[in-house]
Amino acid sequence: MIDPIKLVQTYPQVPLTVDCVIFGFDENSLKVLLIKSDLSQYHGKLSLLGDNVHTHEDLDTAANRVLVQRTGMTNVFLEQVHTFSKPDRHPGGRVVTTVYASLLNVKHHELLLHDNELKWHTVNEISEMAFDHKQILDLCTSWLRKRVQEQPLAFNLLPVKFSLRQLQNVYEAILDIKLDRRNFRKKFATMGFLNDTNQLETNVTHRPGKLYTFDFVQYQQKKKHFIGIDF
Amino acid sequence: MIDPIKLVQTYPQVPLTVDCVIFGFDENSLKVLLIKSDLSQYHGKLSLLGDNVHTHEDLDTAANRVLVQRTGMTNVFLEQVHTFSKPDRHPGGRVVTTVYASLLNVKHHELLLHDNELKWHTVNEISEMAFDHKQILDLCTSWLRKRVQEQPLAFNLLPVKFSLRQLQNVYEAILDIKLDRRNFRKKFATMGFLNDTNQLETNVTHRPGKLYTFDFVQYQQKKKHFIGIDF
DNA sequence: GCAAAAGTGTTGTCCTTACACCCATGC
DNA sequence: GCATGGGTGTAAGGACAACACTTTTGC
Numbered sequence: 097m098i099d100p101i102k103l104v105q106t107y108p109q110v111p112l113t114v115d116c117v118i119f120g121f122d123e124n125s126l127k128v129l130l131i132k133s134d135l136s137q138y139h140g141k142l143s144l145l146g147d148n149v150h151t152h153e154d155l156d157t158a159a160n161r162v163l164v165q166r167t168g169m170t171n172v173f174l175e176q177v178h179t180f181s182k183p184d185r186h187p188g189g190r191v192v193t194t195v196y197a198s199l200l201n202v203k204h205h206e207l208l209l210h211d212n213e214l215k216w217h218t219v220n221e222i223s224e225m226a227f228d229h230k231q232i233l234d235l236c237t238s239w240l241r242k243r244v245q246e247q248p249l250a251f252n253l254l255p256v257k258f259s260l261r262q263l264q265n266v267y268e269a270i271l272d273i274k275l276d277r278r279n280f281r282k283k284f285a286t287m288g289f290l291n292d293t294n295q296l297e298t299n300v301t302h303r304p305g306k307l308y309t310f311d312f313v314q315y316q317q318k319k320k321h322f323i324g325i326d327f
Numbered sequence: 328m329i330d331p332i333k334l335v336q337t338y339p340q341v342p343l344t345v346d347c348v349i350f351g352f353d354e355n356s357l358k359v360l361l362i363k364s365d366l367s368q369y370h371g372k373l374s375l376l377g378d379n380v381h382t383h384e385d386l387d388t389a390a391n392r393v394l395v396q397r398t399g400m401t402n403v404f405l406e407q408v409h410t411f412s413k414p415d416r417h418p419g420g421r422v423v424t425t426v427y428a429s430l431l432n433v434k435h436h437e438l439l440l441h442d443n444e445l446k447w448h449t450v451n452e453i454s455e456m457a458f459d460h461k462q463i464l465d466l467c468t469s470w471l472r473k474r475v476q477e478q479p480l481a482f483n484l485l486p487v488k489f490s491l492r493q494l495q496n497v498y499e500a501i502l503d504i505k506l507d508r509r510n511f512r513k514k515f516a517t518m519g520f521l522n523d524t525n526q527l528e529t530n531v532t533h534r535p536g537k538l539y540t541f542d543f544v545q546y547q548q549k550k551k552h553f554i555g556i557d558f
Numbered sequence: 559g560c561a562a563a564a565g566t567g568t569t570g571t572c573c574t575t576a577c578a579c580c581c582a583t584g585c
Numbered sequence: 586g587c588a589t590g591g592g593t594g595t596a597a598g599g600a601c602a603a604c605a606c607t608t609t610t611g612c
Contacts, residue, residue, distance in 0.1 A: 097367045100419030107379040109340035112423065136328045148338040152421070155412040179410045179425050181386040188331030190383070192343060194410050246558050261590075267556065278593070279575065283556065286573095302589040303582035319558055324601085325498065325514065327477050327550055492563075509566070510602065517600095533562040534609035555574085 113193040114159040115146035115229070117177070117236040118167070119219075120202040121253035126219045126269045127202060128233065129166065131212035137187045138226035142217065144233070146193065159196040166214060169205050173252045174198045177239050178232075185228045197236045199252040220272075244270050246323075248289075251310040259297055259305035260284065289314035344424040345390040346377035346460070348408070348467040349398070350450070351433035352484035357450045357500045358433060359464065360397065362443035368418045369457035373448065375464070377424065390427035398431065399439045404483045405429045408470050409463075416459045428467045430483040451503075475501050477554075479520075482541040490528055490536035491515065520545035 118129040133143040145166050149158040159174055179194045186193075202216060219237060224230065243249055250266040251258075264280050284290055290308040297304035349360040364374040376397050380389040390405055410425045417424075433447060450468060455461065474480055481497045482489075495511050515521055521539040528535035 097370060098365050100366045100368060100417065102419075103366070104342055104417065104419030104422055107342035107344070107422070108382045110343050110380070111335055111338035112341050112343075113338070134329050135331045135334070137331060139328060149341070149412075151339045152414050154414060155410060155423070176409060178407060179386060181380075181425075183383050183385060186331065186335065188333075188335030191335055191338070192386070194412075245554055245556050248558055259591090271553065273553065276576075277591090278577085281592080282594095283574090287558075297591095300590085301584055303584090303591045305591055315558075322502065322504065323476055323557070325476050326554070327479055327546075490564090507602070507604085508564090509604085512565080513567095514601090531563085532611050534564050534611090536564055 111189075111191050112149040112155075113146050113191055114149060114155055114162060115144040115193050115195045115232060116159055116162050116166075116174070116198055117144060117195060117233060118163065118198045118200065119236075119240060119253065120200055120216055121266050121269065122202040122216065124265045124269060126237075127216040128219050128222070129214065130217050130222075130225075131214050133226040134212060135187065135226065141224060141226040142222060142229070143212075143226040144195075144229045145214075149194075155194045155196075159194075163196075163198055167200065167205050169200060172198055172200050173249065177236055180228060180232060182228065187227075195232050195236065197239060199240075199249055201253055201255055203255060241270055248310060248315055257293055257295065257307040257309055259307055261305055263308075288318065342420075342422050343380040343386075344377050344422055345380060345386055345393060346375040346424050346426045346463060347390055347393050347397075347405070347429055348375060348426060348464060349394065349429045349431065350467075350471060350484065351431055351447055352497050352500065353433040353447065355496045355500060357468075358447040359450050359453070360445065361448050361453075361456075362445050364457040365443060366418065366457065372455060372457040373453060373460070374443075374457040375426075375460050376445075380425075386425045386427075390425075394427075394429055397439055397445065398436050400431060400436050403429055403431050404480065408467055411459060411463060413459070418458075426463050426467065428470060430471075430480055432484055432486060434486060472502055479541060479546055488524055488526065488538040488540055490538055492536055494539075518549070520549065 120127040120129065129145060130142045131145060133139065133141050145162050147158065147162050149155060155176065163172060163174060164170060174196050177195045177197050179192060181192045183190050185191065219233070222230070222233065225233065240249070244267065250263060253266050254262055260281050263284070264275055264277065268275055289311040291311050293307045293309055295307045297307060351358040351360065360376065361373045362376060364370065364372050376393050378389065378393050380386060386407065394403060394405060395401055405427050408426045408428050410423060412423045414421050416422065450464070453461070453464065456464065471480070475498065481494060481501070484497050485493055491512050494515070495506055495508065499506055520542040522542050524538045524540055526538045528538060
């Protein structure tokens with residue numbers, strides 16, 4: 097019989113960090129919130145928002161802390177994606193990082209802590225990044241492409257009231273495809289969890305579209321559990 | 328400008344482990360490979376296979392090492408699922424664990440290292456486990472249910488040559504549903520990546536079924552990339 | 559010959575796709 | 586009145602679900 101405290105004392109210890117891939121949507125393209133690295137090796141290169149994990153803090157809490165520090169937003173979608181652990185991924189020695197992805201509406205917040213040139217960047221214009229962050233971003237983008245098709249995540253990237261055009265733009269930007277407008281609208285109409293607000297867009301230079309809200313309760317009731325074997 | 332080595336030295340360090348949820352299929356039910364814990368707090372309780380992560384070792388390597396030590400199998404499906412980090416999840420103090428899931432054919436290997444009563448257990452008969460391992464197992468079972476519908480993972484649980492009945496049994500056991508035999512066979516026939524071996528089952532007490540193999544190359548060519556918005 | 563599972567087709571319904579015209583607004 | 590995107594319906598094809606009988610083998 098083994099004493100757990102003594103056992104754990106024999107384990108090697110590793111510095112842990114979290115990195116947040118914070119996606120936003122604006123001007124019809126998918127954005128990600130990045131800073132410029134201040135490490136000497138990666139000076140000026142783009143970097144994800146991250147921090148070390150504090151003692152007694154779990155990973156979800158750490159990721160949420162990073163997000164709140166930078167965006168001031170609480171109650172935002174934030175989900176663990178993957179843990180990266182190549183021994184040489186960090187120039188400072190071994191650092192294991194757990195990556196979280198978040199989706200939020202660019203217009204819904206003011207950026208906080210503007211140090212290190214915190215800015216939104218268009219995802220498909222990013223080439224080089226610090227560390228293995230480009231690889232991480234690519235994984236999270238794939239992850240988002242998949243998730244957005246099977247869960248109503250797109251609404252996190254939009255204002256509470258949005259037009260069907262805006263919604264379609266989100267899908268087209270993330271999936272990098274064109275969708276048929278009539279079929280797209282029909283699909284969301286039959287799904288039945290968009291609520292018509294009886295309001296119209298304003299400040300548009302054309303016929304204003306209706307504004308809708310997402311009905312989360314309806315979604316919870318209607319969502320599918322078994323999809324079907326399909327690959 | 329910051330020196331990365333000095334920076335990383337300021338980070339708190341944490342013991343890391345990997346835990347492997349090794350799924351198998353036998354006697355028409357989904358199994359998982361477990362040991363009995365030898366920690367004093369959890370004496371006799373069922374536990375996942377795990378180990379601490381060695382210095383200079385990445386997580387994939389550590390998980391693979393655990394798998395090979397116990398099953399002797401290499402080149403087995405093994406994928407990272409989630410990292411668990413609640414500060415009180417381990418009685419020996421803070422331990423962060425990254426969980427991997429593996430699928431393998433019970434008949435294809437001899438268990439190695441039979442210490443701690445290493446055995447296959449039927450997944451839906453497991454109630455209590457050591458640590459947070461029941462919660463981990465439940466997450467991995469959900470993960471498997473989802474993945475098995477969108478990727479051809481089921482074949483990892485079967486012999487190289489299998490009957491359609493066996494294949495259907497895998498899906499029925501994992502998804503915990505009954506499927507229509509005719510529609511199931513039609514579906515896999517039209518997918519077009521099962522190869523007829525022109526062999527029949529032997530040692531069965533009824534009409535023998537044809538044996539098929541999975542054609543991975545065909546799958547790679549035919550697999551879908553865009554599924555469609557559907558939730 | 560009996561038990562047990564293999565093998566096989568059709569029909570109706572639903573979902574998906576493709577496609578074109580008029581409408582409301584700002585300028 | 587013109588440019589811009591909003592809003593709408595239909596028809597064809599494909600996928601899925603429901604359903605029953607004959608065949609082959611071991612015993």
